[in-house]
Amino acid sequence: MSLRDSLDLIRTVRPDAGTAALEHEIMAERASSLGAAEQRVVRAVAALAAAENDRDDRLSEARKVVWEYFVQRELVGFRRHNDVIQELSIPREVLVGLGAMTARRK
Numbered sequence: 001m002s003l004r005d006s007l008d009l010i011r012t013v014r015p016d017a018g019t020a021a022l023e024h025e026i027m028a029e030r031a032s033s034l035g036a037a038e039q040r041v042v043r044a045v046a047a048l049a050a051a052e053n054d055r056d057d058r059l060s061e062a063r064k065v066v067w068e069y070f071v072q073r074e075l076v077g078f079r080r081h082n083d084v085i086q087e088l089s090i091p092r093e094v095l096v097g098l099g100a101m102t103a104r105r106k
Contacts, residue, residue: 030076037069041088063097066090
């Protein structure tokens, strides 16, 4: 029996149950992915703070990772980033470069 057959059977018995299970899985995957992106930000910010020699590379990487995190947050509905900026201690020098970074990607 395929997944599609299983979902059809579930919908026959309980029409809302098939989509609810799938929506739950999607939400769990989104949360997991957002958590992983946040951890990448934490590591990039820590690496920037510890950088001595390759500071420009670390700053560039931090900007990239933070930009990707913000995009991912917006895709799941979080439009305001002020709380996570403060919570994750994202430096101003990282945030200042995000506008220029998005302009280059167009």
